[in-house]
Amino acid sequence: MxxxxxxxxxxxxxxxxxxxxxxxxxxxxxxxxxxxxxxxxxxxxxxxxxxxxxxxxxxxxxxxxxxxxxxxxxxxxxxxxxxxxxxxxxxxxxxxxxxxxxxxxxxxxxxxxxxxxxxxxxxxxxxxxxxxxxxxxxxxxxxxxxxxxxxxxxxxxxxxxxxxxxxxxxxxxxxxxxxxxxxxxxFETGKFLSLVPLREFLFGLNWEPQIPIREDQIAASGAFGWVPVMLGTLVITVVALTFAVPVGLLSAIYLNEFAPQRLRSVAKPILEILAGVPTVVYGFFAILVVAPAIRSLGTSLGIDVSPNTALAAGSVMGVMLIPFISSFADDALSAVPRALRDGALALGATRAETMLNVLFPAALPGIVGGILLAVSRAIGETMIVVMAAGLIAKLTVNPLDSVTTVTVQIVTLLIGDTSFDNPKTLAAFALGMMLFLVTLVINIFALRIVRKYREAYD
Amino acid sequence: MNDMTKFDRFVGLNETKISAQGVNVFYGDTHAVKDVSVEIAERAVTAFIGPSGCGKSTFLRCLNRMNDTIDGARVEGQIHLDGEDIYDPKVDPVQLRAKVGMVFQKPNPFPKSIYDNVAYGPRIHGLARNKADLDEIVEKSLRRAAIWDEVKDRLDAPGTGLSGGQQQRLCIARAVATEPEVLLMDEPCSALDPIATAQVEELIDELKRNVSVVIVTHSMQQAARVSQKTAFFHLGTLVEYGDTGQIFTNPKDPRTEAYITGRIG
Structure with a gap:
């Protein structure tokens, strides 16, 4: 009908x-x-x-x-x-x-x-x-x-x-x-905050939502301080960017300025295909290849390495971000007017000097905007860390330790049978809210930089 | 227009700075410059005129090997600067370009301060021993480009914030800061208003005291005003080359006459 x-x-x-x-x-x-x-x-x-x-x-x-x-x-x-x-x-x-x-x-x-x-x-x-x-x-x-x-x-x-x-x-x-x-x-965050004080959530240094909570014990047990979770996210993000930013930028610079046309026409599409690999596949790579490699390397050096290190998850996430940063930087470099390049070359600058002193500074605002967008992607990235990062929230900045992230916690809190009236489940929404706010701020910042950059050359 | 006669008699005294023999340029399959031979005099202004697409800018870019930076461009023939072949494999194009400066059609100051724009060339070539030296070079270059008085109080301001004419003079200051022996100018006034054009033309006249200037222009009046030698290009070939006065008053080739009287172009 x-x-x-x-x-x-x-x-x-x-x-x-x-x-x-x-x-x-x-x-x-x-x-x-x-x-x-x-x-x-x-x-x-x-x-x-x-x-x-x-x-x-x-x-x-x-x-x-x-x-x-x-x-x-x-x-x-x-x-x-x-x-x-x-x-x-x-x-x-x-x-x-x-x-x-x-x-x-x-x-x-x-x-x-x-x-x-x-x-x-x-x-x-x-x-x-x-x-x-x-x-x-x-x-x-x-x-x-x-x-x-x-x-x-x-x-x-x-x-x-x-x-x-x-x-x-x-x-x-x-x-x-x-x-x-x-x-x-x-709405859900409001419900959460009526059960857990805002101060405890924002400044608490313990995150133990796994503890089952009896209704008469809400305040007494379970800890909902988001600091260690956010710190874990930051550790992994920093590790990811440490890998992605130099590699991405250098590959963009090479492809944009130095690579012969034929190599460029092959390498650029391949880099872009990397961006299309599902993150769950990167997760496999992290668990099966990178994490054991780091662990055995650590053992051979006599360093204590946990099985699911922030380094493994972060470095694989870095690989995921390389094409993102590279293509953003490439676009920013290509947008620098050719006249500037010619101007520097005509003064007797080498190609490296032209790139370093003229093109790169001119493209910098666009590149920074791209990196900030990559940061907000790294913070929001879920699948790789669900597979490769830990579950226990530790207050540590050691990349060889196991850390958890905001997204991992949201997933684990909402998996399985849940009821939406206890702080354990509602905490997921509070974490989501914070994640949303953090990435929103970064995105606004990034877009402002990118926009400012656009005005510079027209 | 009457200015040109003043300089004509000196042209003969100048020696050859650049000598090109049988230069051909190809962009892929396009034959852009066909068998051009020309002698460019030292400390004089040589003008290249001709209709759009006649190869004059392409030929100009051969003189400091800027065509090297274009994919698919190929240069054949001999170009000698002070008797040295600039396309010899031993020659470093980077050093050549320090000797043969260039000013472009559209002002292209770097997005840096006015000071840094001018100081860029001396810095990368290590011309200044210390800060005071560099300050002196910057001031001298800006004075030579007749822009010092306008910018001396705001050397830290971005060069991109100047007006079009000021930007072009800043670019000329930037080019002369490396003490080039030859200055190539690719339609330097086409983006400027008449007053700025007059300033730049006056500047070119000053520059030729120590620099050989080669200028590509669309404006025949400009060629007549500033140059001692004029070359007329048409469809990739050099049609006629001679003293400016002779080209404009008594052209030998009928095509030159047709162009300067406005019948082709």
């Missing part, structure tokens, strides 16, 4: 387009000059039908479920629901619905079977009603749109207004989604 409704919508749009276009063409054939082209008259009709009818269908599909459930429950015989709390009501409704789908377990009471039949009937009626409403609305709009066709009618402006409305809608979807995410985070 739903697909039929969509089909009717499509058909109505096509027919509306055709009718209006024909109408406009007839006026043109009579020798009058049209304000808008005939196809705009057609599009006007099609869009006028599309937008409201599509909205109607979508709203109907969203709302019909709750409404039908409510009606089904209301039609149950007196006394059937006596003494049930909200959870019990949910169970009854779920059972009725599964019976209506033909999945019968055991022998349900007769009233439940009757309710299931009622439910099916309601659904059928709702679908039929929707189809009727769609046809009626589409026909009404089609007639209205046809009545507007005339030599003076500004169909083009109408179409443009509808299309720009659609574009505004599309461009705000992402913004509203972000707002929704932030609102959800803020």
């Amino acid at each position: 739903t697909s039929l409704a969509f089909f009717v919508l499509l058909l109505a749009c096509v027919v509306g387009y055709w009718i209006n276009r024909r109408g406009a063409q007839a006026i043109r054939a009579d020798g009058q000059r049209l304000h808008s082209l005939a196809s705009y008259h057609g599009l006007f009709s099609a869009l006028m039908i599309l937008v409201p009818v599509l909205t109607l269908i979508l709203l109907w599909l969203v709302l019909q479920g709750p409404v039908i459930d409510r009606l089904t429950m209301a039609a149950l015989p007196e006394g059937a629901l006596d003494g049930l709390d909200s959870g019990g009501l949910q169970l009854v409704l779920a059972e009725i619905k599964s019976i209506s789908r033909g999945q019968i377990f055991g022998t349900p009471e007769d009233w439940k079977i009757a309710a299931a039949e009622h439910h099916v009937a309601l659904k059928a009626r709702s679908s039929a009603l929707m189809l009727g409403a769609v046809i009626a609305l589409a026909a009404a709009i089609m007639l209205f749109a046809r009545s507007r066709v005339g030599a003076e009618f500004r169909a083009r402006q109408g179409v443009e207004r509808i299309v720009s409305g659609l574009m505004i809608f599309c461009s705000t979807v992402a913004i509203f989604t972000t707002v929704g995410i932030v609102a959800a985070l803020v």
Whole structure:
């Protein structure tokens, strides 16, 4: 039935387009000059039908479920629901619905079977009603749109207004989604902070959310200080950048200035493919190759190395960031006007001097912006650290020790059966909130630098 | 226009600074400069004129081997500077460019301070022994470029913040700071207004006392005003080369006459 409704919508749009276009063409054939082209008259009709009818269908599909459930429950015989709390009501409704789908377990009471039949009937009626409403609305709009066709009618402006409305809608979807995410985070973080004081969360040096907490013991046990977790994230980020920044920059400089054209045309795409490797694959690499190698190297040097070091996770994350930094730096270097290069070369500067004294400083703001974006990626990176970093939050900056990160903690806190009323689970949202804030600040900073840089050369 | 006659009689006294024999330049498959031979006089201004795309800028860029930096460019023939072949494998293009400076069409100051812009060349070539030395070179160069009075109070300001004409004179100061023997100028005034153009032209006249200047220009008036020798390029070939006065008053080749009277170009 739903697909039929969509089909009717499509058909109505096509027919509306055709009718209006024909109408406009007839006026043109009579020798009058049209304000808008005939196809705009057609599009006007099609869009006028599309937008409201599509909205109607979508709203109907969203709302019909709750409404039908409510009606089904209301039609149950007196006394059937006596003494049930909200959870019990949910169970009854779920059972009725599964019976209506033909999945019968055991022998349900007769009233439940009757309710299931009622439910099916309601659904059928709702679908039929929707189809009727769609046809009626589409026909009404089609007639209205046809009545507007005339030599003076500004169909083009109408179409443009509808299309720009659609574009505004599309461009705000992402913004509203972000707002929704932030609102959800803020809401859950608020609940968390009502259970754990803000001071303890921000400045506490212990993170032990694994301890099961009895309800009367909330304040007494479990520690929710985010400092060691954030410190772990920072250690891994610093390790990653220590690898990625020099390698990425030098490779960008080489490819941009010194590499022969043929090498460049091969090496650059390969570097970009590196950026497309799924991070879970990097995680494998970290566990299976890098971590054991570091450990055995440490053992042979007589250094105590833990099995899942920050160094292993960080260095592999660094490899992941190399193409990111390299391509950003390459773009920034390429954006430096050729005239500057020529100017330096014409003064008798070598290519290395030109790069070091002129091109690199000129591209520096763009490069710094790219590095800051890489930092926020490293902080938010999850899969590599879930696989290769530790779980225990230690207050250490030793890269050979095992550390955990904010993202790892969020994942472990939310895996498995969770209930959303204890601080253990809610802590994940608080951590997410902090992660969001930190990366937001870095991103704003990075974008400001990049924008400033753009102004320098135009 | 009358200025040119003043210098004409001295041209004969000057010795040859750069001598090019049978120069051909190819960009990939394009034959941009065809068999050009020219003698450029010392301490004089030589102008290259001709319609767009005639190869005059390309030929100019051969004189300090700037074409080396372009992928796919190939230069054939002989170019001698003071009798030395500049395309000899023994010659370091970096040192050549210190001797043969260049000023570009669009002012291209580095995004550094005015001081650092001028000091850049002396620094990389180690021309100054100490800070005071460098200060002196910077001041002298800025004075030679007739911009000292305008910028002496803000040497730390970025060079990119100057006006177009000032930027171009800053670039000239930057080029003369390395004490080049030859200065190549690739349409140095095409991005400037008439007043700035007049300043730069006056400057070129000053410079030729110790430097050989080669200037590419689209403006025939400019060539007539500033140069002693003029070369007319057309479709990659050197059509005519001679004293500026003779080229503009009594051209031998009908194509030169057609160009200077505005019939081709």
